[in-house]
Amino acid sequence: MERTEALPRWKVALKNWYKPYPWLELFALCAAAIAVYVGWLLISMSIEAPPEAAVSTFYVSSWISGLFLASLGIGFIGTLGGIGGGVIWSPVAMAFTPMDSVIIRASGLVVAMFNALVATGPLARTGLCNIRLGIFLMIPVGVGAFVGAKSAIFVAAAFGITGEALVRMALACIIFALFLYFLLGGKKTEYPDVKEEDAFTRFFDFRLPYYEPSAGKVIDYKLHRGLLFTIAVFFVGLIGGFFGMGGGWAIVPALNVIMGCPLKVAAAVSMTGLGMGSCVSVWPYFKAGAMIPIVIAPLLVGQVVGGVLGAQVLIGMKAAIVRFILIGVLLFTSFGLFTKGLALLGVVELPLWSRLGFMGVCIVLVFYLIAKSKE
Amino acid sequence: MEEQKMRIPFAGIVIGDTLYWVCIIGALIALIGPVVSLLAPANNMADPFKIFSLVWEGKSSGEIWAAAAAAGQYPGPLFWMQDLSKGDAITQLGVWLACSCSLPAALFGGIVYLFGLGGARRSVTYFIICMFVAFMILYAMLI
DSSP states (O other): OHHHHHSOHHHHHHHTTTSTTTHHHHHHHHHHHHIIIIIHHHHHTTOOOOTTOSSOHHHHHHHHHHHHHHHHHHHHHHHHHTSOSHHHHHHHHHHHOOOOHHHHHHHHHHHHHHHHHHHHHHHHHHTOSOHHHHHHHHHHHHHHHHHHHHHHHHHHHHHHHHHHHHHHHHHHHHHHHHHHHHHHOTTOOSSOOOOOOOHHHHHHTOOOOEEETTTTEEEOOOOOOHHHHHHHHHHHHHHHHHHTOOSHHHHHHIIIIIIOOOHHHHHHHHHHHHHHHHHHHHHHHHHHTOSOHHHHHHHHHHHHHHHHHHHHHGGGOOHHHHHHHHHHHHHHHHHHHHHHHHHHHTSOOOOHHHHHHHHHHHHHHHHHHHHHHHO | OHHHHOOOOHHHHHHHHHHHHHHHHHHHHHHHHHHHHHHSTTSSSBOHHHHHHHHHTTOOHHHHHHHHBTTSSOOOTTGGGTOTTSHHHHHHHHHHHHHTTHHHHHHHHHHHHHHTGGGOOOOHHHHHHHHHHHHHHHHHHHO
């Protein structure tokens, strides 16, 4: 038993490949993904497209494989950073691709929800995920996200290019605020000290003790300010649904700071509430035709594989490095979004060298933060 | 010893496992669909070659479906029911299944809370919450 625990994670995986939860399905998914996205890509070089097609089979296959790889990377990093993938995908795609913003936001919800949904199963089995809190959380997040998604489709239809520009600039401001939040750290504490539950929180009976292996004991925590938390996460859901970026970046701190939820429990509950909440907000996009299957499928598969892989790698990984990379990505993305919004409005279009220069500044900042953390 | 004393809530296991497996099955189906689409380009609701060109030109979803779909418009989220032999219908089934995974999870969770299955504590409050969640998803799917 002890020998098995001492093995590196990849050796444990190889030794137990036939056991479900998670190895069997993880290997099956990875094998199928490699066969389709690498194998098919190679085969597609020799397959001719129909004469009327404007592009080759290899071109389309390359985009499908590219979207899968991008989603896999985002799902992996999003899981390691505990923030989901929507906060990376939607802003980056809006800033640096010509894709329509409604399609980006629809795909952003897919990117935000699926690594959270696949993580819920294993987390619930450990008892770390407080399922009562997760199910309850889905109500304000789901209602907010549904209203946000409906509003996004309305704004896109009513305001055209100006709306596209304003959405990008508003998102730039939110991303910049997130950059500041991740840079400065926030006021999160691992085990907040809650003296007494209030009537609202007591009524819903949110308390659920769990076993904490690192402390070697059962943690029995109290929660409070449930009503304030419900109102706060409604607005998080609204923003997440509107911009297609989920809300993991805000729900974990809200659970921890407002309700006094232990940090690890907050991260697990956030996954359940967000994943299930996004199942509501994704439908307005689905019904509007913004979920184009051949574009969405590789993103979905990338998130599922990236989420399961990321959850396994997370065990032995230093999450601080991921946070610094994320800080750099957020700063560069907020700049890209804001300048793209200005360009769409016809105010100013920045030359390529200025973007590359700003990217250099962001890279220097990431290396500086990593070096400072080592000191 | 303390770890052994802890009972993992059965409703959590039911909800978590439903989400996990439905997502994985949906992902596996969504993996196959695009390959079928490209192997038989004529056997699709919408031309996959046109779709990618139009997406990267920045066209809206309405314009993309109008130009690429055989029907000249978006056939709706349930178009996979019309002909499951089509490549994009298989893909849509996988995406649709994965996006609906919370509905069975909430329903099964509600049943566990109502009847106290698997040694779970009965809770009418959480049964109602689970049913409300299921209703929200169903409402979003239908309206």
